[in-house]
Amino acid sequence: xxxxxxxxxxxxxxxxxxxxxxxxxxxxxxxxxxxxxxxxxxxxxxxxxxxxxxxxxxxxxxxxxxxxxxxxxxxxxxxxxxxxxxxxxxxxxxxxxxxxx
Amino acid sequence: xxxxxxxxxxxxxxxxxxxxxxxxxxxxxxxxxxxxxxxxxxxxxxxxxxxxxxxxxxxxxxxxxxxxxxxxxxxxxxxxxxxxxxxxxxxxxxxxxxxxxxxxxxxxxxxxxxxxxxxxxxxxxxxxxxxxxxxxxxxxxxxxxxxxxxxxxxxxxxxxxxxxxxxxxxxxxxxxxxxxxxxxxxxxxxxxxxxxxxxxxxxxxxxxxxxxxxxxxxxxxxxxxxxxxxxxxxxxxxxxxxxxxxxxxxxxxxxxxxxxxxxxxxxxxxxxxxxxxxxxxxxxxxxxxxxxxxxxxxxxxxxxxxxxxxxxxxxxxxxxxxxxxxxxxxxxxxxxxxxxxxxxxxxxxxxxxxxxxxxxxxxxxxxxxxxxxxxxxxxxxxxxxxxxxxxxxxxxxxxxxxxxxxxxxxxxxxxxxxxxxxxxxxxxxxxxxxxxxxxxxxxxxxxxxxxxxxxxxxxxxxxxxxxxxxxxxxxxxxxxxxxxxxxxxxxxxxxxxxxxxxxxxxxxxxxxxxxxxxxxxxxxxxxxxxxxxxxxxxxxxxxxxxxxxxxxxxxxxxxxxxxxxxxxxxxxxxxxxxxxxxxxxxxxxxxxxxxxxxxxxxxxxxxxxxxxxxxxxxxxxxxxxxxxx
Numbered sequence: 001x002x003x004x005x006x007x008x009x010x011x012x013x014x015x016x017x018x019x020x021x022x023x024x025x026x027x028x029x030x031x032x033x034x035x036x037x038x039x040x041x042x043x044x045x046x047x048x049x050x051x052x053x054x055x056x057x058x059x060x061x062x063x064x065x066x067x068x069x070x071x072x073x074x075x076x077x078x079x080x081x082x083x084x085x086x087x088x089x090x091x092x093x094x095x096x097x098x099x100x101x
Numbered sequence: 102x103x104x105x106x107x108x109x110x111x112x113x114x115x116x117x118x119x120x121x122x123x124x125x126x127x128x129x130x131x132x133x134x135x136x137x138x139x140x141x142x143x144x145x146x147x148x149x150x151x152x153x154x155x156x157x158x159x160x161x162x163x164x165x166x167x168x169x170x171x172x173x174x175x176x177x178x179x180x181x182x183x184x185x186x187x188x189x190x191x192x193x194x195x196x197x198x199x200x201x202x203x204x205x206x207x208x209x210x211x212x213x214x215x216x217x218x219x220x221x222x223x224x225x226x227x228x229x230x231x232x233x234x235x236x237x238x239x240x241x242x243x244x245x246x247x248x249x250x251x252x253x254x255x256x257x258x259x260x261x262x263x264x265x266x267x268x269x270x271x272x273x274x275x276x277x278x279x280x281x282x283x284x285x286x287x288x289x290x291x292x293x294x295x296x297x298x299x300x301x302x303x304x305x306x307x308x309x310x311x312x313x314x315x316x317x318x319x320x321x322x323x324x325x326x327x328x329x330x331x332x333x334x335x336x337x338x339x340x341x342x343x344x345x346x347x348x349x350x351x352x353x354x355x356x357x358x359x360x361x362x363x364x365x366x367x368x369x370x371x372x373x374x375x376x377x378x379x380x381x382x383x384x385x386x387x388x389x390x391x392x393x394x395x396x397x398x399x400x401x402x403x404x405x406x407x408x409x410x411x412x413x414x415x416x417x418x419x420x421x422x423x424x425x426x427x428x429x430x431x432x433x434x435x436x437x438x439x440x441x442x443x444x445x446x447x448x449x450x451x452x453x454x455x456x457x458x459x460x461x462x463x464x465x466x467x468x469x470x471x472x473x474x475x476x477x478x479x480x481x482x483x484x485x486x487x488x489x490x491x492x493x494x495x496x497x498x499x500x501x502x503x504x505x506x507x508x509x510x511x512x513x514x515x516x517x518x519x520x521x522x523x524x525x526x527x528x529x530x531x532x533x534x535x536x537x538x539x540x541x542x543x544x545x546x547x548x549x550x551x552x553x554x555x556x557x558x559x560x561x562x563x564x565x566x567x568x569x570x571x572x573x574x575x576x577x578x579x580x581x582x583x584x585x586x587x588x589x590x591x592x593x594x595x596x597x598x599x600x601x602x603x604x605x606x607x608x609x610x611x612x613x614x615x616x617x618x619x620x621x622x623x624x625x626x627x628x629x630x631x632x633x634x635x636x637x638x639x640x641x642x643x644x645x646x647x648x649x650x651x652x653x654x655x656x657x658x659x660x661x662x663x664x665x666x667x668x669x670x671x672x673x674x675x676x677x678x679x680x681x682x683x684x685x686x687x688x689x690x691x692x693x694x695x696x697x698x699x700x701x702x703x704x705x706x707x708x709x710x711x712x713x714x715x716x717x718x719x720x721x722x723x724x725x726x727x728x729x730x
Contacts, residue, residue, distance in 0.1 A: 097707030
């Protein structure tokens with residue numbers, strides 16, 4: 001049995017769903033954040049697989065962009081989480097229901 | 102030249118009113134001089150117009166919208182014909198006497214400036230009614246008369262009764278005027294013009310031009326006369342209007358303004374008398390009912406001015422009756438005849454009453470007078486002359502005009518109305534001689550009456566002046582002048598002796614019945630009131646007397662009716678406001694959005710993961726919808 005596009009896509013789907021599940025059910029902001037990254041990478045995987053099987057490099061270039069943006073997002077997101085933690089002394093989303101500091 | 106004269110007569114009183122209001126209000130003497138001067142000049146002008154036999158219609162176009170029959174074209178013009186010229190003489194003549202009398206009557210009042218301004222404004226408005234050549238102008242002056250009447254009834258506005266009476270008069274008049282305006286609009290819609298001359302020409306060309314609306318239009322126009330001439334059922338304001346100064350009562354509420362309704366009916370008689378209209382029949386009966394009702398009510402009044410007020414109502418009823426029964430002959434000149442003679446002797450009666458009130462320091466109850474014939478001789482004799490004229494005793498003026506009405510009623514075949522009018526004649530003599538006996542003869546019934554002194558010449562001279570037409574107006578051929586207006590062939594004026602007995606030769610039954618009725622009334626008054634110290638009627642006919650004294654409870658009835666209507670309307674408006682506007686509109690809107698907001702707030706938990714879940718669920722739903730196709 002050879003590994004085809006479908007296999008990659010299924011893995012990508014599983015990864016995406018894992019990430020989504022993590023975002024929806026985990027209470028810790030950091031874990032949610034990591035789950036988000038997982039969802040991004042699931043998308044990356046799908047894009048790379050499409051590029052490989054369609055012989056079109058646009059997908060790979062798109063992935064570079066996504067990695068770049070994700071790096072920036074991580075930097076900002078982590079900074080925000082740290083700042084929030086310093087203020088509230090918690091990283092649990094349930095304790096962060098109010099916009100007021 | 103004549104045109105200028107007519108405009109000048111109309112304008113002079115207005116000028117006087119404006120000058121008094123703007124410049125001389127605090128200066129009573131100057132104001133009075135202006136006002137009296139204006140009305141005297143107007144009288145002079147009227148005499149010249151009369152002597153020159155002027156006819157015509159000097160007019161200026163005021164407003165023209167569109168052209169032809171569909172457009173609205175209004176000309177302000179003056180109508181000079183026998184009717185208006187003679188009426189001018191009446192208004193300015195009686196007006197002059199009363200203006201002068203006012204100076205004496207109100208010598209102690211500080212606000213005479215305002216009084217004379219009002220009097221001049223009234224004269225202006227009344228002359229406008231007399232001279233108007235179209236319905237619109239007539240209506241404008243009609244309202245102006247209402248306003249000046251309001252101002253003058255309420256002259257002593259600090260007295261609550263006077264303020265109330267002024268309001269009542271104005272509002273009752275407005276009620277009639279509303280119908281009048283509708284009638285004018287109806288006539289304009291049907292015939293496309295408001296000018297009297299054109300209207301008459303059109304109706305002469307095509308008597309059916311008004312069609313089925315003829316009766317309605319006639320009755321609506323009569324509504325105006327009903328208000329102004331205080332005909333039943335809008336008669337309630339006139340007795341209350343006696344709260345005004347007595348000269349005002351004499352000028353406005355006896356001689357001129359209340360006669361304006363009758364004058365208007367005669368002016369537009371061609372609209373009322375179109376074939377197929379039932380308006381005149383109804384007008385005749387309303388006039389008759391008013392005459393009888395007012396005469397009955399006058400029997401049990403004790404206020405000297407109120408007796409005269411009811412007597413005025415009763416006589417106005419006669420005039421309206423005369424208009425109503427003139428349909429067959431197409432000539433309402435008898436109404437104008439009685440109006441003219443009545444203006445003289447009724448003004449004289451009121452001025453006489455004013456002189457009595459003045460001498461008794463504002464005592465108006467006749468049961469506190471008595472014995473005044475010796476103390477106020479000029480007042481008594483002129484008052485007696487006017488009373489005899491009012492009662493229709495030959496050869497005084499009232500006899501001829503009243504007899505003309507009785508004869509006309511009989512000739513037109515209204516036998517019921519003739520009997521009614523004769524009964525009213527008997528009642529008239531009864532209540533007038535009740536007044537004369539109680540107030541002027543017998544012992545003095547109060548200290549004030551015992552010490553009364555005759556009024557100054559400025560008041561007695563107008564009395565003497567007005568006594569002249571009261572006595573002689575029957576011989577001046579007034580009915581021939583008015584007859585010419587309506588195209589009657591001019592009868593040759595006979596000698597004095599012939600004129601004296603003319604009614605007996607012309608319609609012996611009417612003249613005889615009228616005289617007999619007057620005699621009966623006099624006998625009744627003589628028997629009961631010759632030496633009465635208090636009214637014998639309440640003791641004999643307690644219930645009837647009480648009902649008559651309380652004016653048959655018309656005021657109470659109207660008060661209840663209006664109160665009830667007002668209350669119901671207010672309740673309805675309150676309900677709409679409370680339930681529809683406040684409840685449904687305001688509270689409904691507010692409630693809906695409040696509920697919606699509360700529901701939406703449930704979704705706003707603040708929990709990040711709930712939002713994320715809703716977002717994912719939404720995306721899933723969209724995907725499902727897109728994919729499932």
